[in-house]
Amino acid sequence: MAKVSVERDVCIGCGACWGTCPEVFEQNADDGLSQIAASLQVDGELGEGQIEENLEGCARQAADGCPVSAIIVE
Numbered sequence: 001m002a003k004v005s006v007e008r009d010v011c012i013g014c015g016a017c018w019g020t021c022p023e024v025f026e027q028n029a030d031d032g033l034s035q036i037a038a039s040l041q042v043d044g045e046l047g048e049g050q051i052e053e054n055l056e057g058c059a060r061q062a063a064d065g066c067p068v069s070a071i072i073v074e
């Protein structure tokens, strides 16, 4: 398991993360910013999630591709 987070106050809604890794990231319908996919969220926090090992690669790729470095995988 890895922890993944999106700093939603930094995100600019460019769409790169959910384009790269739609299993983990999605666009929030209300503000258009990135959030962790609902099924992966921890305690209903839009920007916090737990992911299985098989999703770590794409989550890290999305983190590398984020233009404002809003995604952290640890």
Ligand code: SF4
Pocket: 006, 010, 011, 012, 013, 014, 015, 016, 017, 018, 033, 034, 062, 065, 066, 067, 068, 069, 070, 071
């Ligand atoms: S790649 Fe970064 S800036 Fe773009 S939507 Fe995702 S979190 Fe936001």
